[in-house]
Amino acid sequence: MPQRAHCSAKNGGSLGLYKTVIRRLSHHLRRLLPALVTLGAAIGAQAQTSESPPITSQAYLYVEPYQTRFEFMVDLRTALRWLEVGDYNVAQLPTEKANSLTTKAATLAQTWYEAKVDGNTATLAPPTAHIVRGKPGQTLPLDPAAPIIVADCMLGLIWEVPTGPQPQQIHSTFRWSDSHLQSIPITLFFGKTVDHGEIFSAAPSILWQNEGRLPPPEPLSKVPEIHLPAPLALPLGVIAWVLGGLIFYIAIRIKDYRLPGGALPYLGVWALGALLFLPLLVVRIDDPFAKQPEPVTTDEQAQEIVEKLIHNVYRAFDQRTESDVYDRLKLSADGELLRQLYLDTIQSLNLDDKESARVRIEKFSASVDGVEPGTLPHEFIATTNWGAIGSVGHWGHTHPRTVTCTARVQVTPVDGQWKITHIEVLEQRRL
Numbered sequence: 001m002p003q004r005a006h007c008s009a010k011n012g013g014s015l016g017l018y019k020t021v022i023r024r025l026s027h028h029l030r031r032l033l034p035a036l037v038t039l040g041a042a043i044g045a046q047a048q049t050s051e052s053p054p055i056t057s058q059a060y061l062y063v064e065p066y067q068t069r070f071e072f073m074v075d076l077r078t079a080l081r082w083l084e085v086g087d088y089n090v091a092q093l094p095t096e097k098a099n100s101l102t103t104k105a106a107t108l109a110q111t112w113y114e115a116k117v118d119g120n121t122a123t124l125a126p127p128t129a130h131i132v133r134g135k136p137g138q139t140l141p142l143d144p145a146a147p148i149i150v151a152d153c154m155l156g157l158i159w160e161v162p163t164g165p166q167p168q169q170i171h172s173t174f175r176w177s178d179s180h181l182q183s184i185p186i187t188l189f190f191g192k193t194v195d196h197g198e199i200f201s202a203a204p205s206i207l208w209q210n211e212g213r214l215p216p217p218e219p220l221s222k223v224p225e226i227h228l229p230a231p232l233a234l235p236l237g238v239i240a241w242v243l244g245g246l247i248f249y250i251a252i253r254i255k256d257y258r259l260p261g262g263a264l265p266y267l268g269v270w271a272l273g274a275l276l277f278l279p280l281l282v283v284r285i286d287d288p289f290a291k292q293p294e295p296v297t298t299d300e301q302a303q304e305i306v307e308k309l310i311h312n313v314y315r316a317f318d319q320r321t322e323s324d325v326y327d328r329l330k331l332s333a334d335g336e337l338l339r340q341l342y343l344d345t346i347q348s349l350n351l352d353d354k355e356s357a358r359v360r361i362e363k364f365s366a367s368v369d370g371v372e373p374g375t376l377p378h379e380f381i382a383t384t385n386w387g388a389i390g391s392v393g394h395w396g397h398t399h400p401r402t403v404t405c406t407a408r409v410q411v412t413p414v415d416g417q418w419k420i421t422h423i424e425v426l427e428q429r430r431l
Contacts, residue, residue, distance in 0.1 A: 055181050056154070058136035059199065061172060062393050063190035063208060064360065065217040067320040068161040068170055070113055071395060072184070073136050076148075079105065079155035082178055093131075093148040102129040105155060115161045116171040122161050130156045137396035156395060158357075162320060166216045173205040189393050190214045217318055220331065221308035226378065226413050229290030237281035238274050245270045286377075295378060296411075299368040302382040305418050306409050307366035309333075313341060313420070314361045314388055317349055334412070334419040341423070348403050348430055351392055359390040359401040379412045379421075402431040 056075040062068065080088035085101045093101070106129040115122045132139045133146075133153050142153070161170070174184070179201075186206060188195040191214050197206050249266075296302050309332045316328030325342065333341050351357040366386035374381055388403045410422035 055178075056135065057181060057184045058396065059174060059184050059186040060393075060396055061170070061186060061188045061206070061208060063163075063167070063170060063188070063214060065165045065214070066163060066318060066324075068115070068117075068163055068167070069357070070115070070159040070161065070172055070174070072113075072157045072174065073132075073154045073395065076131065076150045076153040076155055078178070078181075080150070083108065088150075091150060093150055093153075095148070098131055098148050101155065102131060105129040105157060109157050112157075112175055113159045114173050115159070116169075117161065117163050117167050118169050122163075124159055124161060127157050127159045130158070132156050132395060139395040139397070160320070166210065166214060168210045170208045171205060172208070174199055175204050176201070187396060218315070220312045220315055220328075223308045223312070223332075223418055224305055226416065226418055227293055228378070228413060228416055229287050229292065231284040232287050234283045234285055235278060235281070236283055237277035237279075240281070241270075241273050241277045245273070293378065295373065296380045297371060297373075299371060299382075302371045302380060302411075303366065303368040303384075305411060306368060306382050306384050306420075307386070309411065309418065309420050310366055310384070310386055310409070311364045313345060314349075314364060317345060317358065318360065320358075331417075332420060334414045335421050337420060337422055341420075348428075349390070349401070351394060351399055351401070357392045357394040357399070359392045359399075361388050361390040363389040374410055374412065376412055379410065381408055381410045383407075383426075384409045404429050404431075 055078045056073075057078075058073045060069075060071040060073075062071070074082075076093070077088050079101065080086060080090075080093075083101060083104050085104060086093075086097050106127055109127045109129065113124070113127070115124065131142055131148060131153055133142050134140050135154070139154070139156075142148070163170070176184075181201065183198050183200045186197050186199055188197065188206075188208055190208070190210075193213050199206050296305065312332045313329065316325050316332070319325045319328055322342075325346075326338065329338055329341060346358075349359045349361075351359065364386070366384055368382045368384050370383040372381050373379065383406070385406045386404070389400070390402075391398050391400045393399075405425060406427040408424040408426065409420055410424075411418055412421040413419075414421070
């Protein structure tokens with residue numbers, strides 16, 4: 001009995017000790033609970049911050065005769081983080097920050113993209129950077145007066161690749177440094193064909209091959225010829241030399257003066273001088289007896305000429321370098337009109353003054369509603385209405401463009417070819 005009581009007392013003492021320990025642990029846990037909750041929240045926030053935000057990106061390759069255009073888009077928040085321009089968590093981007101972003105992007109992106117055309121590395125102009133509103137394939141121009149909402153906008157970069165009229169292979173390589181972006185979807189547009197692919201950070205290249213799928217550019221319209229009679233060449237230099245020689249010879253004969261060495265050396269010098277003067281002071285005049293072409297007096301005659309000249313003016317802008325455009329324009333226009341025609345037409349065809357996408361004319365028609373003679377021979381002035389319809393792919397979707405115009409078009413023969421020498425625009429609309 002005493003032994004059993006001793007065991008019970010022992011067990012009771014152990015139980016009391018356990019209760020005391022549990023009470024103390026509970027007390028300490030209650031004190032530590034707020035700190036544990038705060039620590040857990042901090043760890044969760046840190047883990048959330050370390051995660052990369054979702055990235056929206058898209059690339060496009062537009063292949064056209066004479067030019068290929070590579071476009072890359074990334075959401076504006078990622079662009080701010082990449083380029084380290086201010087706080088990328090801001091909701092709205094100030095205008096000065098937007099300008100800093102596009103300037104820095106255009107500078108740094110010069111080494112991001114390279115292209116080989118038919119095996120040769122292309123020389124690229126610096127890319128252009130733009131902020132656009134919307135998502136890939138659903139973008140709208142950014143109103144300069146509108147606020148730049150970071151969540152609703154994207155940064156776009158454009159590289160222009162010069163090519164021939166019908167490139168066969170274009171090898172594009174686009175490199176980026178952000179480890180959170182493993183791949184970029186890319187859409188290819190050429191002719192009426194749309195293709196899709198993907199470029200990866202480990203393999204950042206894509207190869208486009210023509211294989212007869214890119215139609216060649218259409219030839220220029222054939223303008224009717226004007227057959228002018230060849231002018232008469234009047235060698236005034238030879239005539240003056242011969243007349244001067246005759247007057248000199250008659251004068252010395254009247255005075256009965258004898259030339260040293262006789263008349264033979266004089267005749268030789270005279271003939272040699274006439275030969276030397278033959279290409280000098282040659283004046284070309286119209287042959288009054290030659291048959292002249294019929295003047296352009298009807299609307300139908302004028303339309304056959306004017307419609308093709310104006311169409312070829314638009315087709316000149318299929319070329320992409322200024323010198324090539326001017327060379328094509330000279331086939332249809334002449335004189336002081338050339339530069340003004342270049343500026344007016346390129347303004348009507350460019351999608352945006354700040355962007356490089358240019359409308360390609362697909363349909364054109366013109367009609368003449370009146371003809372009157374000009375001031376020069378064979379010249380005429382035609383009151384003409386014309387319409388041009390085209391489109392351009394940009395940022396993943398198509399922009400249509402329609403240009404209508406009414407103008408008085410002056411057409412003059414220049415070196416045996418009809419050319420536009422003056423345009424007086426009466427009404428013009430761009431849609």
